[in-house]
Amino acid sequence: xxxxxxxxxxxxxxxxxxxxxxxxxxxxxxxxxxxxxxxxxxxxxxxxxxxxxxxxxxxxxxxxxxxxxxxxxxxxxxxxxxxxxxxxxxxxxxxxxxxxxxxxxxxxxxxxxxxxxxxxxxxxxxxxxxxxxxxxxxxxxxxxxxxxxxxxxxxxxxxxxxxxxxxxxxxxxxxxxxxxxxxxxxxxxxxxxxxxxxxxxxxxxxxxxxxxxxxxxxxxxxxxxxxxxxxxxxxxxxxxxxxxxxxxxxxxxxxxxxxxxxxxxxxxxxxxxxxxxxxxxxxxxxxxxxxxxxxxxxxxxxxxxxxxxxxxxxxxxxxxxxxxxxxxxxxxxxxxxxxxxxxxxxxxxxxxxxxxxxxxxxxxxxxxxxxxxxxxxxxxxxxxxxxxxxxxxxxxxxxxxxxxxxxxxxxxxxxxxxxxxxxxxxxxxxxxxx
Amino acid sequence: xxxxxxxxxxxxxxxxxxxxxxxxxxxxxxxxxxxxxxxxxxxxxxxxxxxxxxxxxxxxxxxxxxxxxxxxxxxxxxxxxxxxxxxxxxxxxxxxxxxxxxxxxxxxxxxxxxxxxxxxxxxxxxxxxxxxxxxxxxxxxxxxxxxxxxxxxxxxxxxxxxxxxxxxxxxxxxxxxxxxxxxxxxxxxxxxxxxxxxxxxxxxxxxxxxxxxxxxxxxxxxxxxxxxxxxxxxxxxxxxxx
Numbered sequence: 001x002x003x004x005x006x007x008x009x010x011x012x013x014x015x016x017x018x019x020x021x022x023x024x025x026x027x028x029x030x031x032x033x034x035x036x037x038x039x040x041x042x043x044x045x046x047x048x049x050x051x052x053x054x055x056x057x058x059x060x061x062x063x064x065x066x067x068x069x070x071x072x073x074x075x076x077x078x079x080x081x082x083x084x085x086x087x088x089x090x091x092x093x094x095x096x097x098x099x100x101x102x103x104x105x106x107x108x109x110x111x112x113x114x115x116x117x118x119x120x121x122x123x124x125x126x127x128x129x130x131x132x133x134x135x136x137x138x139x140x141x142x143x144x145x146x147x148x149x150x151x152x153x154x155x156x157x158x159x160x161x162x163x164x165x166x167x168x169x170x171x172x173x174x175x176x177x178x179x180x181x182x183x184x185x186x187x188x189x190x191x192x193x194x195x196x197x198x199x200x201x202x203x204x205x206x207x208x209x210x211x212x213x214x215x216x217x218x219x220x221x222x223x224x225x226x227x228x229x230x231x232x233x234x235x236x237x238x239x240x241x242x243x244x245x246x247x248x249x250x251x252x253x254x255x256x257x258x259x260x261x262x263x264x265x266x267x268x269x270x271x272x273x274x275x276x277x278x279x280x281x282x283x284x285x286x287x288x289x290x291x292x293x294x295x296x297x298x299x300x301x302x303x304x305x306x307x308x309x310x311x312x313x314x315x316x317x318x319x320x321x322x323x324x325x326x327x328x329x330x331x332x333x334x335x336x337x338x339x340x341x342x343x344x345x346x347x348x349x350x351x352x353x354x355x356x357x358x359x360x361x362x363x364x365x366x367x368x369x370x371x372x373x374x375x376x377x378x379x380x381x382x383x384x385x386x387x388x389x390x391x392x393x394x395x396x397x398x399x400x401x402x403x404x405x406x407x408x409x410x411x412x413x414x415x416x417x418x419x420x421x422x423x424x425x426x427x428x429x430x431x432x433x434x
Numbered sequence: 435x436x437x438x439x440x441x442x443x444x445x446x447x448x449x450x451x452x453x454x455x456x457x458x459x460x461x462x463x464x465x466x467x468x469x470x471x472x473x474x475x476x477x478x479x480x481x482x483x484x485x486x487x488x489x490x491x492x493x494x495x496x497x498x499x500x501x502x503x504x505x506x507x508x509x510x511x512x513x514x515x516x517x518x519x520x521x522x523x524x525x526x527x528x529x530x531x532x533x534x535x536x537x538x539x540x541x542x543x544x545x546x547x548x549x550x551x552x553x554x555x556x557x558x559x560x561x562x563x564x565x566x567x568x569x570x571x572x573x574x575x576x577x578x579x580x581x582x583x584x585x586x587x588x589x590x591x592x593x594x595x596x597x598x599x600x601x602x603x604x605x606x607x608x609x610x611x612x613x614x615x616x617x618x619x620x621x622x623x624x625x626x627x628x629x630x631x632x633x634x635x636x637x638x639x640x641x642x643x644x645x646x647x648x649x650x651x652x653x654x655x656x657x658x659x660x661x662x663x664x665x666x667x668x669x670x671x672x673x674x675x676x
Contacts, residue, residue, distance in 0.1 A: 240516075
């Protein structure tokens with residue numbers, strides 16, 4: 001029995017892995033395309049940021065007063081400044097367009113007078129969007145950041161001067177901003193010195209990203225298994241298999257086993273490729289999430305084991321469902337169309353639970369989602385990560401019951417002649433039944 | 435010689451459509467028996483019932499005395515089934531396919547001998563190391579015939595074994611079937627649209643039309659009975675009369 005099962009699985013793996021479409025789509029594409037995409041994004045970001053940060057800021061100064069000269073002096077120390085000697089703003093903007101500088105700083109007449117008389121002064125930054133790309137905003141942002149720094153320092157020095165004049169001993173920083181907010185987060189009784197946004201960002205990236213990846217992998221696996229069944233039916237290799245002296249359960253188990261092996265290979269390739277993509281693409285991101293270990297959210301070995309169980313049982317359930325559905329079809333196109341419907345129960349819970357928790361949903365909608373086994377894949381993954389093992393076990397139990405039922409139905413279908421006669425495309429199959 | 439296949443009163447309904455309407459025939463051990471009839475006559479359905487793929491709505495089939503429904507797994511040990519217009523696994527090589535199939539019948543120590551037999555039957559030589567994806571229809575059919583015969587089954591069920599093949603591949607298949615029957619121990623139940631092939635291969639034939647057997651006998655007997663010069667004319671006359 002083991003030898004037969006192994007032979008069926010090996011055949012299935014060979015058939016799937018040697019199929020150029022599956023090899024490319026499930027294994028090579030994530031391993032090659034994701035790193036290439038990540039590197040491309042990383043390199044383009046790097047070069048764009050480098051180009052933008054080294055780009056000069058054009059200045060059209062109508063004011064000519066001391067305060068504006070002080071601002072320009074500060075900017076000259078921190079970046080390259082190109083002074084436009086234009087007779088009007090329109091002429092300066094025409095030159096900006098012609099020269100292609102990323103941004104123009106316009107210091108209007110009266111700027112210095114406002115500064116010296118204690119009124120709020122205004123400057124205007126014109127961003128030059130020639131190609132309408134995201135990186136073109138970097139030049140304007142760099143100018144705005146420098147002006148904010150200058151404004152902050154000017155504000156502090158003015159407060160210090162005023163405090164000196166009245167003989168007060170206050171800190172200039174405290175006068176400018178008397179209340180500072182410090183965030184802490186309480187997670188299941190543990191105090192973590194981090195803002196809630198960072199924690200949630202971390203949980204989303206770690207516990208939702210994984211189920212989303214599993215969902216993508218699941219869709220691949222479902223399509224793969226359905227296609228494999230449909231090809232066997234189209235090629236009539238199933239007819240041959242069904243007349244061999246082996247049990248039909250062994251045929252089903254071999255098909256499931258082979259599909260699971262390829263799906264796991266695909267998921268490993270997907271996760272490797274995706275982690276490389278994230279690493280490459282986010283190399284220059286300024287705010288990376290907190291390291292998971294620092295906030296005490298590292299999954300325990302039991303949590304990881306449960307996570308593995310959830311992924312595995314979810315895969316088996318999806319494959320069993322795909323096979324049960326594909327049995328009714330008589331062509332690859334019909335099988336793919338039919339299992340395409342499974343996108344709804346697989347993807348909808350993943351998307352909803354990315355943005356909210358189940359408890360926040362209306363009761364009716366919550367119960368509908370709870371009936372869908374793949375909702376439990378996500379809830380249980382998060383529960384395993386957060387150490388809520390009871391909930392994780394509950395999810396695994398529910399998915400297992402669903403999987404068991406699906407496998408039972410699939411095995412019953414395999415034992416009937418439905419697999420030969422089929423229902424969808426029945427007219428065509430009848431024509432061939434002489 | 436005993437009875438290899440006995441089909442009695444076979445009825446098979448697909449919903450409202452009746453594919454077989456009380457079909458009965460007997461195949462003697464060691465003979466080549468042909469089911470001939472027009473498209474939609476019920477030949478494939480009858481062969482699928484004998485091959486344990488379908489269950490009759492009513493009636494029964496016994497293969498060497500074993501009921502195809504009650505003793506399906508026992509019957510499967512005795513048969514080699516070749517579906518009409520079937521393919522093989524395109525991403526396996528010919529050798530891998532034969533080895534995969536041999537593993538279900540033979541002991542580990544006997545697999546090489548069985549595969550060698552398959553290689554001989556197929557006559558595909560070095561092409562067997564190539565992926566089946568690149569095989570022509572004729573090559574695939576030869577490989578599938580090799581798979582069906584290499585295990586030396588007691589009964590080979592061949593559904594239109596040479597349909598759509600060129601002369602060379604069709605000839606190879608007919609010769610191999612004849613050769614294996616003459617070696618002894620093999621009974622063949624086949625369907626075909628090629629009357630020349632039926633006359634060349636079959637010891638006895640049954641004419642099947644609209645789900646029932648309308649004539650049965652040796653090709654020579656049938657030709658004499660209808661005063662026809664060949665089976666094609668017998669067939670046309672029998673279906674007209676029927």
